[in-house]
Amino acid sequence: MSGNAAPPVHLVNGVRRFREQVYPGMTDLFSTLREGQAPQVLFITCSDSRVDPSLITQTSPGELFIIRNAGNLIPPAGVNDTGEVATLEYAVVALGVQHIVVCGHSGCGAMSGLLNPSSLAQLPKVRRWLRHAETTRQLVSLDNTPAGDAERLQLAVHCNVRAQLDQLRSHHFVAERERAGALQLHGWVYDIGAGEVTAYNPETRAFEPLMRRQMAS
Ligand SMILES: [Zn+2]
Structure with missing residues (x-):
């Protein structure tokens, strides 16, 4: 070079x-x-080139504070310094964002690697990074529904969004603000092929079309 x-x-x-x-x-x-800047939203998504947060939310510069990495992972509290947690702290404490969106996506390579560790033989750093999705792997393995590879990958993408919401809440500065009503957490999945976004509904424990959720609430 x-x-x-x-x-x-x-x-x-x-x-x-x-x-x-x-x-x-x-x-x-x-x-x-x-x-x-005074963004109201921290948007956490995958580094995948097909996911464009500003495009799918039709937002302008200054509106989204963004964390991107392989698999949209947020290490839980107690893990030593990571850029993700430093950036999360800055967004929540310094900028005072009112919403955090964790947005997974269809066909996620990181989730595929999580399900097929042998595919990561030449990628030791990815394999190590994916330890922050260990809860996701456990949730997928707990699901007894027989499924093909595509269904298991979709299940992993969904489970991972839920797991990362929990890992966000393991940080006291997130949990305290959410309890106080100053911060809302949202779990989304973006379907690249369909151009659709579904959102996790904690009451039904299912991902539902975002539009329907918005109109219902
Ligand atoms: Zn991905």
Whole structure:
């Protein structure tokens, strides 16, 4: 790798289009954002290139504070320093976000690796990172429903969102604010092929279409 390696041409062209065609129409927004940020939502999702938080929520710069990693995992309290927990603390304590969305997605490679550890033989760091999804693996193995690989992967994606909500709550600064009514936690799954989002309903313990939930509440 050389220090003067050329960046991908399509990225350079994209930046040029942003500067010349997009930015001029958003100067009011960017002049406000120059002063600082006040996002109401922390959005936690996978690094998967097919998941675009701002696209699927139709939000603008400044609206979503985002944590992304393989498998949308949040290490539980008691785990030594991680970037995830530092960023979570900043979002909740310093920025005072009012909502946290954990958004898994269909066809998640991290969840696939969790179910098939032998596929991670050449990926020791991924394998180690996935220990933060151990609860997910246990939830999937507890489910006695016979299922094929695709169904088990979907089950893992859903179980993982629930497990990560619990791991979020293991952090006292999250749990205290949720108890006080200052913070709401939401579990979503984004279906890439269908362009649909389902949300976890703790009362039915099921994922339901987000639109229906919104209209019902
Ligand atoms: Zn993923």
